[in-house]
Amino acid sequence: MSSQRTFEQDVERLYLDHHGWLKGWLRKRLGEASDADDLAQDTFMRILKSRRTLHDLRQPMAFLATIANSLLVNRWRRQALERAYIEALATMPEAVEPSPEERLLLIEALVEIDTLLHGLSPRIRQIFFLSQLDGLTYPQIAGQLGLSVDQVQKAMRKAFTACYAARFEAL
Structure with missing residues (x-):
């Protein structure tokens, strides 16, 4: 059996055993079921991308909560940046207001800078x-x-x- 297959099986087992718990944990923090679903899915996507060995996890819920909490903090930080950017835009005359595409690019750049600085x-x-x-x-x-x-x-x-x-x- 290849290590690729073992990793996928480990992720599948982790998902089946703890996905429901993780969604509930996130729902308590977010108050929104759809946001909790998205972040739970993002948590498992991060695990898949990391390729970290999972078979020796002693505290899988703590592991999941740590990853999900990091994603949650990143989400809140991004929302705070977006709010600050929108507030700054509100003070600008319409003639200099960027297009929706420029706004998205600027917000993405701000998020990258914020991530770098943190x-x-x-x-x-x-x-x-x-x-x-x-x-x-x-x-x-x-x-x-x-x-x-x-x-x-x-x-x-x-x-x-x-x-x-x-x-x-x-x-």
Whole structure:
């Protein structure tokens, strides 16, 4: 029996044993059955894509809840970004309002940037924001956070490396 077949059987068993429980768990958090169905399905799709060995899972419900919770947080973050973007659009004159296609592309770009930034440690993200959004110099950031300029430079190098990887290595 091939490992491919075993993996598929493991996913099938996990699905049959826990899909109903997962949908109920998500429904409690979302209050909407169709959204819970979608996220439960997305959870199993992520498992299929990960190709992670499942036969030795000791706590399958905790495993599923961790994946589903991550998807849920990503969903809420995306919704918050969409709301903020729509609020910003409401303040713009109609002549400069982007088309629906441009809106979708902008929201997708915002989600990618948000995902990238949340992949950084909180300290690196803070240093990156102080530099790129607030326009502070490395010595100013170092003074404000009680760090050395070398520490700020290393943090920025990590942030820029993540940005570079997201932009050029995904192509």
